[in-house]
Amino acid sequence: MINGSNKIGYQESSESTQVTYAFEATTLKTLPEAFHTATTKEVNTAVEKAKLAFGVYRKTSPRQRAHFLRLIADEIEALGSELIQRAMAESGLPEGRVTGERGRTTGQLRLFADLVEEGSWVDAVIDPAMPDRKPLPRLDIRRMLVPVGPVVVFTASNFPLAFSTAGGDTASALAAGNPVIIKAHESHLGTNELVATAILRAAEKSGMPDGVFSSLNSMGYEVGSQLVMHDDVASVAFTGSYRGGKALFDLAQKRKNPIPVFAEMGSINPVFVLPQAVQERGVALAQELAGSITLGVGQFCTNPGLIIAIDTPEARQFCEALAKAIETTQYGIMLNEGIRTNFEQKVRHLSSIDPVTLLGASLNEQLPHTVRATVATVSGSDFLEHPHLREEVFGPFSLVVLCADRLEMEAVATDLEGQLTATLMTGDDDDLYVGKLFDLLTQKVGRILFDGVPTGVEVGHAMHHGGPFPATTDSRFTSVGTKAILRFVRPVAYQRVPAALLPDALKDENPLGIWRKVNGIFTKDPL
Numbered sequence: 001m002i003n004g005s006n007k008i009g010y011q012e013s014s015e016s017t018q019v020t021y022a023f024e025a026t027t028l029k030t031l032p033e034a035f036h037t038a039t040t041k042e043v044n045t046a047v048e049k050a051k052l053a054f055g056v057y058r059k060t061s062p063r064q065r066a067h068f069l070r071l072i073a074d075e076i077e078a079l080g081s082e083l084i085q086r087a088m089a090e091s092g093l094p095e096g097r098v099t100g101e102r103g104r105t106t107g108q109l110r111l112f113a114d115l116v117e118e119g120s121w122v123d124a125v126i127d128p129a130m131p132d133r134k135p136l137p138r139l140d141i142r143r144m145l146v147p148v149g150p151v152v153v154f155t156a157s158n159f160p161l162a163f164s165t166a167g168g169d170t171a172s173a174l175a176a177g178n179p180v181i182i183k184a185h186e187s188h189l190g191t192n193e194l195v196a197t198a199i200l201r202a203a204e205k206s207g208m209p210d211g212v213f214s215s216l217n218s219m220g221y222e223v224g225s226q227l228v229m230h231d232d233v234a235s236v237a238f239t240g241s242y243r244g245g246k247a248l249f250d251l252a253q254k255r256k257n258p259i260p261v262f263a264e265m266g267s268i269n270p271v272f273v274l275p276q277a278v279q280e281r282g283v284a285l286a287q288e289l290a291g292s293i294t295l296g297v298g299q300f301c302t303n304p305g306l307i308i309a310i311d312t313p314e315a316r317q318f319c320e321a322l323a324k325a326i327e328t329t330q331y332g333i334m335l336n337e338g339i340r341t342n343f344e345q346k347v348r349h350l351s352s353i354d355p356v357t358l359l360g361a362s363l364n365e366q367l368p369h370t371v372r373a374t375v376a377t378v379s380g381s382d383f384l385e386h387p388h389l390r391e392e393v394f395g396p397f398s399l400v401v402l403c404a405d406r407l408e409m410e411a412v413a414t415d416l417e418g419q420l421t422a423t424l425m426t427g428d429d430d431d432l433y434v435g436k437l438f439d440l441l442t443q444k445v446g447r448i449l450f451d452g453v454p455t456g457v458e459v460g461h462a463m464h465h466g467g468p469f470p471a472t473t474d475s476r477f478t479s480v481g482t483k484a485i486l487r488f489v490r491p492v493a494y495q496r497v498p499a500a501l502l503p504d505a506l507k508d509e510n511p512l513g514i515w516r517k518v519n520g521i522f523t524k525d526p527l
């Protein structure tokens with residue numbers, strides 16, 4: 001049952017009289033439960049508990065952690081329709097999407113359980129001693145990854161489950177051996193509480209220490225800022241706006257002990273539709289892209305916000321087909337009023353820039369929180385002249401840039417800032433374009449795609465969901481897939497450490513049976 005309390009480890013706490021309420025996204029009606037904002041004392045207690053829990057949790061065996069992660073997945077499933085209904089009410093997302101997102105969330109948890117249980121992710125490297133090496137002997141040095149300490153996770157407005165309380169950030173931080181403190185997003189406070197309770201039930205059942213998980217509510221930025229500034233917080237994960245992510249990143253750098261903030265922020269995910277592709281299948285591409293632009297009412301960080309083509313008669317037909325496909329889509333319910341207002345202001349602003357021409361928009365809005373999917377166009381030269389046109393419009397919007405020629409298209413690619421993705425839609429005879437664009441774009445993005453849409457991010461071992469600034473604050477790391485665990489670990493080298501003190505992953509006998517690099521060669525053999 002939702003009671004609006006903060007979860008400070010195993011303790012429920014509602015010290016503050018300052019409360020906030022969740023909203024029903026489709027009606028804007030306030031939901032009944034009052035959520036208590038965490039006080040400074042509650043913030044400090046959550047971090048203190050996480051610090052103490054870290055001492056125990058980081059020493060849990062891979063099997064214990066895997067068991068904990070699997071139990072979290074089971075407990076989330078056991079919430080059944082209560083969770084689905086609550087997430088739908090708070091987000092306005094349809095049942096199919098929320099159910100799918102729950103599957104993604106539990107799938108992610110189980111994937112990390114498998115990763116931890118298999119064990120080789122710790123990247124164990126052993127250079128055994130060479131006492132007879134000339135001119136100097138080599139000392140025994142072994143190295144592996146260890147957890148960093150308490151991780152603060154800001155849940156994301158646009159994924160109430162998969163990028164939130166038990167989402168990829170939490171799953172990867174817990175898998176690595178770190179306690180997690182959630183800063184709940186006000187867009188889905190009830191959903192957060194249900195999932196937080198499921199995590200705590202799993203923690204209790206698997207004998208995890210008090211403080212391995214906490215969840216805090218807030219009104220405004222104070223709780224989030226206090227968490228980021230707390231001396232004992234070791235790392236931060238964030239998904240949201242550029243403004244929010246950069247503010248938290250800057251805050252963390254002002255600490256006396258600066259820490260990493262892994263912020264995944266805005267991206268316009270350019271799609272280059274090459275001339276032969278337009279000629280061969282322009283109408284089909286327009287429909288495919290319209291589907292991607294309006295998927296989840298465009299509220300995906302991988303939404304294709306920019307489409308670039310060469311200005312040909314076929315490209316004009318492609319624009320017409322895109323406009324037609326957009327015009328026939330339904331109005332969409334946005335996640336919250338802030339996001340809706342932001343979308344409308346940005347579309348209005350972009351449309352008011354002189355060279356931008358409206359191509360089409362979906363049906364009139366009919367409900368609160370709804371918006372019209374919109375597509376507009378601009379010439380390549382005007383795009384290059386107006387820096388505002390590169391800004392993300394979060395929601396169902398895309399700008400088609402029609403370039404005079406290949407050189408202008410390459411200039412647009414060169415001009416782009418860091419992105420999560422870039423896509424090349426190619427035809428049989430587009431080789432003249434592909435080589436240069438491929439080279440330019442791989443320097444700008446975290447994921448490059450051919451002949452597909454950027455929405456829909458596979459959770460797997462090879463996925464990279466990140467990209468150069470301003471897409472993220474650290475292009476070396478992903479927030480999706482098993483490599484996301486690398487954000488919350490650090491390497492330690494163990495030099496001439498006595499055998500009894502070495503972690504299992506580095507012991508001569510290789511008791512965990514993991515892959516290790518010994519003398520530069522991967523092996524599972526004991527030393």
Ligand code: NAP
Binds near residue numbers: 185222224301338393
């Ligand atoms: P947001 O405004 O960036 O907020 C995300 C979280 O960070 C919230 O919990 C927020 O607290 C907190 N926060 C933001 N700025 C802060 C600061 N200066 N100090 C401390 N905490 C701070 O994102 P949002 O609310 O999800 O949506 C707003 C806009 O973000 C959207 O319109 C869209 O442009 C963008 N967005 C982008 C993505 C993406 O994947 N790229 C995803 C979602 C949203 P409060 O809850 O108190 O506000």
